[in-house]
Amino acid sequence: MDFATANRAAFAVLLTAAAMGMSWTIGSLAVPDLTPARPALAIVTEDDSATPLPAGNSAHGAVLVNAICSRCHDFTPSGASSAGPNLFGVIGRPVGKGTDYTYSHNLAAHGGTWDEATLNLWLRHPAAFAPGTRMSFRGLTDPVDRADIIAWLKTLH
Template sequence: MNHSMLFAAAALLAAAPAAAQMPKGDAAAGEKVFNQCKACHVTTKGVNRVGPSLHAVVGRKSGSITGYKYSAANQKSNVTWDEATLFKYLEAPMKFMPGTKMAFAGLKKPEDRANVIAYLKTQNK
Protein backbone atom coordinates (compact mmCIF):
# COMPACT_ATOMS: atom_id res chain seq x y z
CA MET A 1 0.00 0.00 0.00
CA ASN A 2 1.48 3.38 -0.95
CA HIS A 3 1.56 6.45 1.26
CA SER A 4 -1.38 8.22 -0.39
CA MET A 5 -3.60 5.17 0.11
CA LEU A 6 -2.54 4.97 3.76
CA PHE A 7 -3.32 8.64 4.23
CA ALA A 8 -6.75 8.25 2.61
CA ALA A 9 -7.56 5.24 4.79
CA ALA A 10 -6.46 7.08 7.93
CA ALA A 11 -8.57 10.11 6.99
CA LEU A 12 -11.64 7.92 6.51
CA LEU A 13 -11.12 6.21 9.85
CA ALA A 14 -10.62 9.54 11.61
CA ALA A 15 -13.82 10.97 10.10
CA ALA A 16 -16.01 7.97 10.90
CA PRO A 17 -16.22 8.46 14.69
CA ALA A 18 -17.14 12.15 14.31
CA ALA A 19 -20.04 11.31 12.01
CA ALA A 20 -21.20 8.50 14.29
CA GLN A 21 -21.30 10.83 17.32
CA MET A 22 -24.18 12.94 16.01
CA PRO A 23 -27.47 11.20 16.70
CA LYS A 24 -30.53 11.73 14.53
CA GLY A 25 -32.39 14.75 15.80
CA ASP A 26 -36.07 15.20 16.60
CA ALA A 27 -37.41 18.66 15.76
CA ALA A 28 -40.28 18.56 18.29
CA ALA A 29 -37.87 17.68 21.10
CA GLY A 30 -35.48 20.33 19.77
CA GLU A 31 -38.16 23.01 19.99
CA LYS A 32 -38.41 22.29 23.72
CA VAL A 33 -34.62 22.39 24.18
CA PHE A 34 -34.57 25.66 22.20
CA ASN A 35 -36.45 27.27 25.11
CA GLN A 36 -33.00 27.59 26.73
CA CYS A 37 -31.92 29.76 23.78
CA LYS A 38 -34.92 32.11 23.74
CA ALA A 39 -33.45 34.56 26.26
CA CYS A 40 -31.08 35.69 23.50
CA HIS A 41 -32.33 34.24 20.18
CA VAL A 42 -35.49 33.95 18.13
CA THR A 43 -36.11 32.19 14.83
CA THR A 44 -38.08 35.08 13.36
CA LYS A 45 -36.50 36.43 10.19
CA GLY A 46 -34.93 39.86 10.71
CA VAL A 47 -35.41 39.94 14.48
CA ASN A 48 -32.20 40.19 16.48
CA ARG A 49 -32.02 40.25 20.24
CA VAL A 50 -28.92 39.84 22.40
CA GLY A 51 -27.98 37.26 19.78
CA PRO A 52 -28.77 37.28 16.07
CA SER A 53 -31.89 35.75 14.56
CA LEU A 54 -31.49 32.02 14.03
CA HIS A 55 -33.93 32.01 11.12
CA ALA A 56 -32.26 30.02 8.32
CA VAL A 57 -29.07 29.60 10.35
CA VAL A 58 -28.41 26.07 9.03
CA GLY A 59 -26.20 26.61 5.99
CA ARG A 60 -25.54 30.30 6.73
CA LYS A 61 -22.10 31.89 6.95
CA SER A 62 -21.07 33.18 10.36
CA GLY A 63 -21.30 36.91 10.94
CA SER A 64 -23.60 37.48 7.97
CA ILE A 65 -26.79 39.03 9.41
CA THR A 66 -26.89 42.68 8.36
CA GLY A 67 -27.44 45.00 11.29
CA TYR A 68 -26.26 42.63 14.02
CA LYS A 69 -23.00 43.53 15.83
CA TYR A 70 -21.05 40.27 15.90
CA SER A 71 -17.86 39.67 17.84
CA ALA A 72 -14.64 39.96 15.87
CA ALA A 73 -14.13 36.22 16.45
CA ASN A 74 -17.42 35.41 14.76
CA GLN A 75 -16.89 37.83 11.89
CA LYS A 76 -13.41 36.47 11.14
CA SER A 77 -14.18 32.77 11.65
CA ASN A 78 -15.45 32.10 8.12
CA VAL A 79 -17.60 29.29 9.53
CA THR A 80 -20.58 27.87 7.67
CA TRP A 81 -23.20 26.74 10.16
CA ASP A 82 -23.82 23.28 8.75
CA GLU A 83 -25.10 20.48 10.96
CA ALA A 84 -21.66 19.13 11.90
CA THR A 85 -20.31 22.58 12.78
CA LEU A 86 -23.39 23.51 14.81
CA PHE A 87 -23.14 20.19 16.64
CA LYS A 88 -19.57 20.99 17.75
CA TYR A 89 -20.30 24.67 18.45
CA LEU A 90 -23.37 24.04 20.60
CA GLU A 91 -21.42 21.73 22.89
CA ALA A 92 -19.12 24.54 24.06
CA PRO A 93 -19.45 27.80 22.08
CA MET A 94 -16.61 29.64 23.83
CA LYS A 95 -14.23 26.72 23.34
CA PHE A 96 -15.20 26.30 19.68
CA MET A 97 -14.90 30.02 18.94
CA PRO A 98 -12.77 31.86 21.54
CA GLY A 99 -13.89 35.47 21.71
CA THR A 100 -17.52 34.80 20.80
CA LYS A 101 -20.16 36.95 22.51
CA MET A 102 -22.23 33.83 23.17
CA ALA A 103 -21.72 33.28 26.88
CA PHE A 104 -23.92 30.14 27.00
CA ALA A 105 -22.01 27.18 28.47
CA GLY A 106 -23.39 24.80 25.85
CA LEU A 107 -25.59 21.75 25.43
CA LYS A 108 -23.61 18.84 26.81
CA LYS A 109 -25.97 16.03 25.75
CA PRO A 110 -25.42 15.00 22.11
CA GLU A 111 -29.14 14.29 21.68
CA ASP A 112 -30.05 17.82 22.84
CA ARG A 113 -27.68 19.33 20.27
CA ALA A 114 -28.99 17.07 17.50
CA ASN A 115 -32.58 17.90 18.45
CA VAL A 116 -31.97 21.67 18.44
CA ILE A 117 -30.31 21.39 15.02
CA ALA A 118 -33.29 19.39 13.71
CA TYR A 119 -35.58 22.15 15.02
CA LEU A 120 -33.45 24.92 13.52
CA LYS A 121 -33.57 23.14 10.15
CA THR A 122 -37.36 23.54 10.21
CA GLN A 123 -36.83 27.30 10.59
CA ASN A 124 -35.03 27.65 7.24
CA LYS A 125 -38.23 28.28 5.30
Protein backbone atom coordinates in the same frame (compact mmCIF):
# COMPACT_ATOMS: atom_id res chain seq x y z
CA MET B 1 1.48 25.07 86.79
CA ASP B 2 2.05 22.06 88.96
CA PHE B 3 2.24 18.43 87.88
CA ALA B 4 -1.39 17.61 88.85
CA THR B 5 -2.82 20.46 86.75
CA ALA B 6 -0.69 19.51 83.73
CA ASN B 7 -1.74 15.88 84.17
CA ARG B 8 -5.45 16.90 84.21
CA ALA B 9 -5.00 19.09 81.09
CA ALA B 10 -3.25 16.26 79.21
CA PHE B 11 -6.00 13.86 80.26
CA ALA B 12 -8.67 16.33 79.01
CA VAL B 13 -6.94 16.61 75.63
CA LEU B 14 -6.57 12.83 75.38
CA LEU B 15 -10.22 12.28 76.36
CA THR B 16 -11.38 14.85 73.77
CA ALA B 17 -9.30 13.20 71.01
CA ALA B 18 -10.65 9.76 71.96
CA ALA B 19 -14.25 11.07 71.95
CA MET B 20 -13.76 12.65 68.52
CA GLY B 21 -12.25 9.45 67.13
CA MET B 22 -15.11 7.35 68.48
CA SER B 23 -17.67 9.81 67.05
CA TRP B 24 -16.05 9.67 63.63
CA THR B 25 -15.91 5.85 63.69
CA ILE B 26 -19.54 5.48 64.76
CA GLY B 27 -20.65 8.09 62.22
CA SER B 28 -18.84 6.41 59.35
CA LEU B 29 -20.39 3.06 60.26
CA ALA B 30 -23.89 4.54 60.63
CA VAL B 31 -23.84 6.63 57.43
CA PRO B 32 -22.40 4.71 54.48
CA ASP B 33 -20.19 6.54 52.01
CA LEU B 34 -22.21 6.36 48.76
CA THR B 35 -21.01 7.44 45.34
CA PRO B 36 -23.71 9.49 43.57
CA ALA B 37 -25.42 7.84 40.63
CA ARG B 38 -24.73 10.88 38.47
CA PRO B 39 -21.91 13.38 38.95
CA ALA B 40 -22.97 16.81 40.14
CA LEU B 41 -20.69 18.52 37.65
CA ALA B 42 -20.04 17.07 34.22
CA ILE B 43 -16.52 17.72 33.02
CA VAL B 44 -15.94 17.29 29.31
CA THR B 45 -12.90 15.06 29.00
CA GLU B 46 -13.09 13.66 25.51
CA ASP B 47 -13.78 15.25 22.17
CA ASP B 48 -16.90 13.80 20.62
CA SER B 49 -16.77 16.08 17.56
CA ALA B 50 -15.79 13.15 15.32
CA THR B 51 -18.77 11.11 16.52
CA PRO B 52 -21.76 11.53 14.20
CA LEU B 53 -24.85 13.07 15.74
CA PRO B 54 -27.86 10.85 16.32
CA ALA B 55 -31.09 11.54 14.46
CA GLY B 56 -32.66 14.59 16.04
CA ASN B 57 -36.18 14.98 17.38
CA SER B 58 -37.37 18.40 16.21
CA ALA B 59 -40.29 18.45 18.69
CA HIS B 60 -37.92 18.05 21.63
CA GLY B 61 -35.57 20.53 19.96
CA ALA B 62 -38.38 23.13 19.96
CA VAL B 63 -38.83 22.61 23.70
CA LEU B 64 -35.09 22.98 24.32
CA VAL B 65 -34.82 26.09 22.14
CA ASN B 66 -37.77 27.65 23.94
CA ALA B 67 -36.20 26.92 27.32
CA ILE B 68 -32.57 27.76 26.52
CA CYS B 69 -32.15 29.89 23.41
CA SER B 70 -35.26 32.09 23.18
CA ARG B 71 -34.05 34.44 25.91
CA CYS B 72 -31.46 35.93 23.55
CA HIS B 73 -32.49 34.81 20.05
CA ASP B 74 -35.54 35.28 17.84
CA PHE B 75 -36.67 32.56 15.43
CA THR B 76 -39.32 34.33 13.33
CA PRO B 77 -38.78 35.34 9.69
CA SER B 78 -39.11 39.07 10.35
CA GLY B 79 -37.72 39.04 13.90
CA ALA B 80 -35.06 41.50 14.92
CA SER B 81 -31.80 40.62 16.59
CA SER B 82 -31.62 41.38 20.29
CA ALA B 83 -28.90 40.06 22.62
CA GLY B 84 -28.14 37.47 19.94
CA PRO B 85 -28.83 37.28 16.20
CA ASN B 86 -32.10 36.13 14.70
CA LEU B 87 -31.65 32.42 13.96
CA PHE B 88 -34.42 31.96 11.41
CA GLY B 89 -32.79 30.25 8.42
CA VAL B 90 -29.42 29.88 10.16
CA ILE B 91 -28.65 26.60 8.35
CA GLY B 92 -26.56 27.49 5.30
CA ARG B 93 -25.82 31.04 6.52
CA PRO B 94 -22.16 32.10 6.67
CA VAL B 95 -20.64 31.86 10.18
CA GLY B 96 -20.34 35.26 11.85
CA LYS B 97 -22.08 37.17 9.09
CA GLY B 98 -25.47 38.82 9.31
CA THR B 99 -27.39 41.82 8.16
CA ASP B 100 -28.45 43.37 11.45
CA TYR B 101 -26.12 41.91 14.07
CA THR B 102 -22.49 42.66 14.91
CA TYR B 103 -20.66 39.44 15.71
CA SER B 104 -17.55 39.12 17.88
CA HIS B 105 -14.27 39.41 15.98
CA ASN B 106 -13.27 35.73 16.38
CA LEU B 107 -16.65 34.43 15.27
CA ALA B 108 -16.74 36.80 12.28
CA ALA B 109 -13.24 35.66 11.30
CA HIS B 110 -14.06 31.95 11.71
CA GLY B 111 -15.40 31.39 8.19
CA GLY B 112 -17.48 28.55 6.84
CA THR B 113 -21.23 28.06 6.91
CA TRP B 114 -23.61 26.89 9.60
CA ASP B 115 -24.29 23.23 8.89
CA GLU B 116 -24.91 20.25 11.18
CA ALA B 117 -21.23 19.69 11.99
CA THR B 118 -20.49 23.37 12.63
CA LEU B 119 -23.61 23.84 14.76
CA ASN B 120 -22.71 20.70 16.71
CA LEU B 121 -19.29 22.15 17.57
CA TRP B 122 -20.80 25.54 18.39
CA LEU B 123 -23.56 24.16 20.61
CA ARG B 124 -21.12 21.84 22.38
CA HIS B 125 -18.85 24.66 23.58
CA PRO B 126 -19.19 28.13 22.00
CA ALA B 127 -16.11 29.56 23.76
CA ALA B 128 -13.93 26.76 22.36
CA PHE B 129 -15.40 27.20 18.86
CA ALA B 130 -14.72 30.96 18.82
CA PRO B 131 -12.63 32.16 21.78
CA GLY B 132 -13.74 35.61 22.89
CA THR B 133 -17.30 35.15 21.73
CA ARG B 134 -19.88 37.36 23.41
CA MET B 135 -22.27 34.44 23.79
CA SER B 136 -22.38 33.56 27.48
CA PHE B 137 -23.91 30.11 26.92
CA ARG B 138 -21.66 27.36 28.30
CA GLY B 139 -22.75 24.69 25.83
CA LEU B 140 -24.62 21.39 25.75
CA THR B 141 -22.66 18.27 26.65
CA ASP B 142 -25.46 15.89 25.60
CA PRO B 143 -25.18 15.07 21.87
CA VAL B 144 -28.87 14.07 21.76
CA ASP B 145 -29.93 17.55 22.91
CA ARG B 146 -27.62 19.14 20.33
CA ALA B 147 -29.05 16.91 17.59
CA ASP B 148 -32.60 17.81 18.64
CA ILE B 149 -31.89 21.55 18.50
CA ILE B 150 -30.19 21.22 15.11
CA ALA B 151 -33.14 19.16 13.80
CA TRP B 152 -35.51 21.94 14.88
CA LEU B 153 -33.31 24.67 13.36
CA LYS B 154 -33.43 22.76 10.05
CA THR B 155 -37.21 23.20 10.01
CA LEU B 156 -36.82 27.00 9.91
CA HIS B 157 -36.52 28.12 6.30
